[in-house]
Amino acid sequence: MMRFVHFIVVAALVAAAVYVYRIKFESAVQAERVAKLGAEIKRERDAIAALRAEWAQLENPVRIEALVQRHLSLKMLDPTQIEQFDSLPERPPMPAPPSSDAIATIIDGLEPAVPTGVAAGPLPTTPRTAR
Amino acid sequence: MTRRPDVATSAPGWHRRMIQSLLYGRGVDRARKAQARLGLALVGFALVYAIIAIRLVLYAATADTHMVRRGGSSDAVATARPDIIDRNGEILATDIKTPSLFAEPRRIIDPDEATELLAGVLPDLDSREVRDRLGSKRGFAWLKRDITPVQQQEVHRLGVPGIGFLPENKRVYPNGNEFSHVIGHVNIDNQGIAGIEKWIDSRGLADLHRAGFGVDREQEPVRLGVDLRVQHALHDELVAARGKYRADAAAGIVLDVRTGEIVSMVSVPDYNPNNPREALEPNRINRLTTGVYEMGSTFKALTIAMALDSGKVTLNSSFDARGSLRYGHFNISDYHAQNRVLTVPEIFTYSSNVGAAKIALGQGVENHKAFLSKVGQLDRLRTELPESAEPIVPKHWGELNTVTIAFGHGLSVAPLQSVMGVAAIVNGGYLIPPTFLKRSQAEARAIAKRVVKPETSAAMRYLMRLNAEKGTATKADVKGFYVGGKTGTAEKVINGHYSKNRLMTDFMAVLPADEPRFLVLIMLDEPKPIAETHGFATSGWNAAPVTAKVITRIAPLLGLDPRFDLPSAEHLILASMKETR
Secondary structure (H helix, E strand, C coil): CHHHHHHHHHHHHHHHHHHHHHHHHHHHHHHHHHHHHHHHHHHHHHHHHHHHHHHHHHCCHHHHHHHHHHHCCCCCCCHHHCCCCCCCCCCCCCCCCCCCCHHHHHHHHHCCCCCHHHHHCCCCCCCCCCC | CCCCCCCCCCCCCHHHHHHHHHHHCCCCCHHHHHHHHHHHHHHHHHHHHHHHHHHHHHHHHHHHHHHHHHHHHHCCCCCCCCCEECCCCCEEEEEEEEEEEEECHHHCCCHHHHHHHHHHHCCCCCHHHHHHHHHCCCCCEEEECCCCHHHHHHHHHHCCCCEEEEEEEEEECCCHHHHHHHHCCECCCCCECCHHHHHHHHHHHHHHHHCCCCCCCCCCCEEECCCHHHHHHHHHHHHHHHHHCCCCEEEEEEEECCCCEEEEEEEECCCCCCCHHHHHCHHHCCCCCCCCEECHHHHHHHHHHHHHHHCCCCCCCEEECCCCEEECCEEECCCCCCCCEEEHHHHHHCCCHHHHHHHHHHHCHHHHHHHHHHCCCCCCCCCCCCCCCCCECCCCCCHHHHHHHHCCCCCEECHHHHHHHHHHHHCCCEECCCECECCCHHHHHHHCEECCCHHHHHHHHHHHHHHHHHCCCHHHCCCCCCCEEEEEEEEEEECCEEEEEEEEEEEEEEECCCCCCEEEEEEEECCCCCHHHCCCCCHHHCHHHHHHHHHHHHHHHCCCCCCCCCCCHHHHHHHHHHHHC
């Protein structure tokens, strides 16, 4: 009986030693990872804070206004330019689709060989010249 | 101690048996007893190990917090502060991390060489001071706070032992001058020393830091009631107005009359909180809370409200405003003298000093005093801002004081205070202490105090609107926003005498006058007459047009819709008043 108990105890001791070692090792690895992630989070947060501060500085009304005055011909808003949604006139009825595209007929008249698909498409907008 | 007898199973000698029986008694089975004891020991040890195991688990579970605290306190010496955001969530103040240079003088081998090397990289360092600090036997000394990352790299490359960097929190204000008087600023250790920043500290942040917490960024941002865009518009217009009228100073407030929130507050000249040294110049004080002024004719609004609220005077009452009012050796005359009997609306729109004085006298000195006290004009007004000024109230308040205070002379109040008083008169009669924080209408209603009847409030709105239609405030009428207002011009006291040409002008506008949402106060300190104003420097010529410009810009930002088809004050406000009666 005692011998059996001894046996079990010794076995348990060895198993516990191995298990504890493994846990200890694993926890050290995890703790390191936690510390690393924590530092990373902190760095990211600081970076976010710095970027947010920079953003706020960039979208500061003083700066925007100065830029607008330099590069755009926008003017101050006048109260008369504001219109309520309710006071908008009723939407006019949609004009009936023209029975024939006037320009298309002219083009067709000029060059009968042009495929209809091109003539019916939207007119190409003139490319904006870069200032 | 007795010698332990050898437990032998095979035929023990007689003396042994005798000793055994002496020691343990007769008929005891030694072998079984030993087994039981062994079992007991086994259980005991198992228990001890179990306790150790549990303790280990507990340590593992709680060890974390210890580690975090140790890690947290080592970096960031300057305390972290919560962000400050405006009512729409735009950032007004935030923290960024910057490196700071420190030294451990005990570990420095050659202070002279180290000083020389550092001076090469950081030319703005004071070499002698650095030399003294490095030569001391201290464990720690700051060399330079808040250096740039490039400088950090260069110092690092020098390879001087005993010199290191600490990341520190640095407060930045991305909007520069615009919010200086509202937000205030911090010192080098990131502690609030003015404005809302100081208020944040007084709310317990300072204690938190002393205990070693609060270095992390995990703090709820402080949301203010101010609006970045409105503030910008007001600031822009006031700077322009100060230049145009060559005024010493210009200031303005926009107050939500239903909640008491200060949507915007500007006092120029101001300073850049990123460079707080400018704040020390006396000309840059916040005139709206730390200065007290005689508000001039805007006070007539309070005088007339008092008279109407008492019931003794109605809008149809009339007062003799012929000539000037002699009082002792004082002579009170009107700026826009009509020299006839005036009704109450006429007194208001012509801004008659004599009329206002007679109205106040009719109420009596005690009533006048009690009413002004009720609308908060006689006590120091405290807001979140630590800076506040006590109104200058006459010590012996006689009839003469009532006469002059009726038209805004002889009682100096903080402009914010007078805004609170007028707001109470136009918003239906509720006195709401102003705040810089966000506040809902329900919260405002809970702390509001009724000071005048709703009918009085409606009558006052009518008078203010009438004044913008055909009184002294016509230049402040912005088409579409139904502005009502009152001008105020006070002569400044120079060497104990009222000066005729050094004026303080202000304008109090309510918009829209039929259902007030906001009150705008514009104040100019010593505006000069210019060609455009035909040589006048009174409020109607400078403060009123500035107010109109401000309203044109801010009303759309405040969510007010322009309405162009509104009838005159007589039909809109006065008629609705009669209906409700």
